[in-house]
Amino acid sequence: MQKMKIEEKLVKTLIRQGGPSVFSWSEIYLNPYQGCYHNCVYCDGKSEHYHMHDDFGDRIFVKKNAPALFEKFLKNKSFQPVHEKEQSAIDEFFPSLKAIPNSKVLPKSIITIGGGVCDSYQQAEETVKITRKLLEIVYNYQFPLWILTKNDLVLRDIDLIKKINKETYACVNFTITLSDEKAQKIFEPRASTTSERFEAIRILRKEEIHSGVYCYPSLPFIGNTDKNIQEIYQRAKRVGAEFIYCDGLTLKPGRSKNEFMQTLRQYYPDLYPKYELLYSNNNKYGHLDQEQFEDLGLMRSLHRGYKFGYEMELDYAAKRFVPEGRLTVNLQLSELLRRIVYLKGSILYEARYEVNAFNNAAKLVENSGRDFGKLRGDEFADIPTNIQVKDVIKEFVLTGKSAYLKDLEKRTYDYLVDKYYTE
Numbered sequence: 001m002q003k004m005k006i007e008e009k010l011v012k013t014l015i016r017q018g019g020p021s022v023f024s025w026s027e028i029y030l031n032p033y034q035g036c037y038h039n040c041v042y043c044d045g046k047s048e049h050y051h052m053h054d055d056f057g058d059r060i061f062v063k064k065n066a067p068a069l070f071e072k073f074l075k076n077k078s079f080q081p082v083h084e085k086e087q088s089a090i091d092e093f094f095p096s097l098k099a100i101p102n103s104k105v106l107p108k109s110i111i112t113i114g115g116g117v118c119d120s121y122q123q124a125e126e127t128v129k130i131t132r133k134l135l136e137i138v139y140n141y142q143f144p145l146w147i148l149t150k151n152d153l154v155l156r157d158i159d160l161i162k163k164i165n166k167e168t169y170a171c172v173n174f175t176i177t178l179s180d181e182k183a184q185k186i187f188e189p190r191a192s193t194t195s196e197r198f199e200a201i202r203i204l205r206k207e208e209i210h211s212g213v214y215c216y217p218s219l220p221f222i223g224n225t226d227k228n229i230q231e232i233y234q235r236a237k238r239v240g241a242e243f244i245y246c247d248g249l250t251l252k253p254g255r256s257k258n259e260f261m262q263t264l265r266q267y268y269p270d271l272y273p274k275y276e277l278l279y280s281n282n283n284k285y286g287h288l289d290q291e292q293f294e295d296l297g298l299m300r301s302l303h304r305g306y307k308f309g310y311e312m313e314l315d316y317a318a319k320r321f322v323p324e325g326r327l328t329v330n331l332q333l334s335e336l337l338r339r340i341v342y343l344k345g346s347i348l349y350e351a352r353y354e355v356n357a358f359n360n361a362a363k364l365v366e367n368s369g370r371d372f373g374k375l376r377g378d379e380f381a382d383i384p385t386n387i388q389v390k391d392v393i394k395e396f397v398l399t400g401k402s403a404y405l406k407d408l409e410k411r412t413y414d415y416l417v418d419k420y421y422t423e
């Protein structure tokens with residue numbers, strides 16, 4: 001196995017801000033590493049698109065100034081640390097910095113440490129411990145936390161994660177794509193094994209920390225099979241995972257695709273020609289060719305996963321946590337509308353105008369300063385959307401429930417069973 005090289009660097013930017021979605025309710029992303037020793041064969045991060053170094057899987061850069069940049073970002077937004085010991089001393093010298101009783105609570109967002117194109121709990125973290133430093137800042141500033149990893153090293157920090165979860169919210173998720181560990185070792189050679197990842201979820205759930213599974217990317221013919229996906233859902237259910245997000249493989253042309261195809265030729269030569277056809281379009285985002293996909297009689301893993309999830313009562317997305325300072329009903333409504341968009345747009349393929357109406361309403365509700373929870377009577381008529389969406393919003397605001405979503409989830413399940421599982 002190639003020896004890992006760890007190098008330090010200073011970066012100018014660290015924080016990426018993004019909109020919430022059923023994939024992740026997080027809105028702030030930061031990663032202390034560049035490069036990932038896990039070296040997964042399908043890793044999207046190796047693509048030239050991200051301007052990473054050539055030896056991405058062996059040379060790991062540590063963004064040494066990540067903790068300083070992170071704190072600076074929070075302070076620029078007027079947040080103050082809550083737990084730092086020295087804080088009380090600072091307050092004595094600068095009384096204006098003390099929290100003002102009943103002052104307006106600043107709106108917070110869920111922060112993701114890692115994910116994206118480098119794993120924040122990869123092997124380098126054992127000694128570098130920079131992810132832990134970032135977690136300490138999350139705790140100090142009382143922000144909610146989101147982690148996505150393939151390494152059970154995250155359990156080392158369970159003490160801190162528990163403290164964050166107690167005060168706000170912590171959700172630690174694992175990517176798990178292959179139940180069969182022989183196949184998993186081929187495609188994710190240096191990550192924790194599938195069993196270790198499931199065991200980590202079991203431990204986290206025992207400590208009442210939120211946790212789910214990202215069955216993503218699910219490889220055509222290898223991971224995207226009834227057997228593999230059903231097993232992952234069953235094992236996830238057994239260890240208490242709260243949700244599974246499932247989706248397929250993208251292969252961006254260039255280094256990412258070339259490396260993947262070489263491995264495929266070595267271990268799955270029979271599948272090589274099929275992948276050549278599927279990804280022959282060289283789509284710049286790595287999306288497969290839809291016509292080839294249909295000719296090969298394939299089913300999207302997202303659809304397969306939804307079916308098994310529905311049968312096992314495993315949610316297809318995490319329940320949204322509402323951070324401090326945000327309008328609770330607005331964010332809950334936005335979650336409801338985005339779930340509707342997901343089902344109608346990604347599974348039922350309903351008309352674009354229908355999906356857009358829900359999508360636009362989700363954005364409107366999310367960004368509105370008006371508290372939708374206080375709407376009553378005729379006020380629902382003022383919402384600039386169509387009657388159907390207004391009715392969905394009204395039902396949720398007045399009852400806290402959505403029969404519309406419940407029916408839609410059932411209708412989505414029936415549609416998939418009819419389409420793929422009925423002779």
Ligand code: SF4
Pocket residue numbers: 036037038039040042043044045116117118119150191
């Ligand atoms: S863990 Fe994620 S970032 Fe790291 S190599 Fe694997 S796919 Fe890439």
